[in-house]
Amino acid sequence: MTVEQAVWAEKHRPSKLNEVIGQKEQVNRMKRWVNDDTMPHLLLHGPAGTGKTASAVAFAKEKYGDDWRQNLIQMNASDDRGIETVREDIKSKAMQSASGKYQFKILYLDESDSLTKDAQAALRRVMEQYSDQTRFILSCNYPSKLIDPIQSRCTPLPFRRLDDSEIEELLTRILEKEDVEYEESAVGKIVEYVQGDARRAVQTLQTSVEDGELTENIIQVVGGQVDDETVEEMISKCFNGQMDEAHEMVVTEILPNVTDYSRFTNTLMKKIQYSDELPRDVRFYAISQIGDLERNIMEGCNPHTQINSYLCQLQNARYASIPNYSDE
Numbered sequence: 001m002t003v004e005q006a007v008w009a010e011k012h013r014p015s016k017l018n019e020v021i022g023q024k025e026q027v028n029r030m031k032r033w034v035n036d037d038t039m040p041h042l043l044l045h046g047p048a049g050t051g052k053t054a055s056a057v058a059f060a061k062e063k064y065g066d067d068w069r070q071n072l073i074q075m076n077a078s079d080d081r082g083i084e085t086v087r088e089d090i091k092s093k094a095m096q097s098a099s100g101k102y103q104f105k106i107l108y109l110d111e112s113d114s115l116t117k118d119a120q121a122a123l124r125r126v127m128e129q130y131s132d133q134t135r136f137i138l139s140c141n142y143p144s145k146l147i148d149p150i151q152s153r154c155t156p157l158p159f160r161r162l163d164d165s166e167i168e169e170l171l172t173r174i175l176e177k178e179d180v181e182y183e184e185s186a187v188g189k190i191v192e193y194v195q196g197d198a199r200r201a202v203q204t205l206q207t208s209v210e211d212g213e214l215t216e217n218i219i220q221v222v223g224g225q226v227d228d229e230t231v232e233e234m235i236s237k238c239f240n241g242q243m244d245e246a247h248e249m250v251v252t253e254i255l256p257n258v259t260d261y262s263r264f265t266n267t268l269m270k271k272i273q274y275s276d277e278l279p280r281d282v283r284f285y286a287i288s289q290i291g292d293l294e295r296n297i298m299e300g301c302n303p304h305t306q307i308n309s310y311l312c313q314l315q316n317a318r319y320a321s322i323p324n325y326s327d328e
């Protein structure tokens with residue numbers, strides 16, 4: 001692979017903790033452990049593409065200098081989720097001493113929430129037994145899937161989606177390094193699309209740049225979404241009693257275009273949350289039901305039925321709104 005073709009998400013991965021954008025509190029805590037061997041086991045958790053792996057790698061580079069590769073062992077729990085993996089692979093790596101003058105090495109276990117409960121129980125023992133030579137950094141999206149004894153053995157570092165301004169900073173930094181001419185409105189489109197996922201931001205940027213230029217016209221934002229205005233229009237129809245039209249939009253606009261339903265429900269939530277058309281009681285009710293909508297779709301229920309049913313609930317809430325309800 002030539003440098004030009006390199007994957008930007010790798011090429012522009014932060015190599016120092018100071019280059020990690022956002023996540024200030026988490027990064028500051030990690031900085032303290034660069035020269036301090038009292039580092040505990042860590043649990044980095046939060047949404048995909050927010051810098052968990054990138055921060056751990058940057059941390060290892062700062063802590064171990066040229067020896068970082070030997071002292072940061074990266075494993076992925078989702079490759080093999082059972083107890084044997086922990087008893088064999090993970091244990092044998094945890095037993096090894098650090099390379100060079102260091103007291104301990106780091107074992108980074110990605111997707112630790114995909115381990116079975118038995119495997120987690122075995123992991124807990126390995127963490128205890130070999131903590132002198134190995135500190136674990138567990139990484140996951142859903143920490144509640146980890147058993148309590150694992151959670152309580154780790155210092156949690158929650159990673160959050162990046163703010164729009166942070167994504168913008170990341171994109172413009174890369175555009176400048178890559179010497180790309182860009183329209184600010186095009187950067188804004190990507191920021192809006194990725195909703196705080198830095199990895200997706202960098203990937204979208206790379207596929208959108210053509211011949212050293214980024215313009216709004218060439219943004220190849222891949223499918224899986226509808227624009228915010230469509231979602232807004234559907235909600236508005238539903239709240240204004242035009243249910244047939246709202247249901248029609250589900251068939252013609254939403255179902256054919258959305259593949260990422262988590263993103264869709266997120267947009268729906270934001271639009272309702274910030275709507276000034278709706279009284280507060282309706283907004284609260286509508287938002288309270290979005291969790292069920294998302295979970296049902298994620299668990300495999302038919303999105304058509306789920307969204308239609310949700311829209312009916314919205315309309316009912318609108319008409320059942322407390323008479324003379326005031327936001328004051």
Ligand SMILES: Nc1ncnc2c1ncn2[C@@H]1O[C@H](COP(=O)(O)OP(=O)(O)OP(=O)(O)O)[C@@H](O)[C@H]1O
Pocket residue numbers: 008009010012013014019020021022023046047048049050051052053054055110140141159162170198199200202
């Ligand atoms: N906070 C950040 N600052 C700068 N770049 C970032 C940040 N977060 C992510 N990136 C970019 O996105 C890429 C992917 O991020 P990373 O692998 O750290 O995500 P992650 O949080 O570990 O996601 P997952 O949960 O999928 O493992 C990085 O290589 C980097 O290019």
Ligand SMILES: [Mg+2]
Pocket residue numbers: 052053054110139
């Ligand atoms: Mg990761």
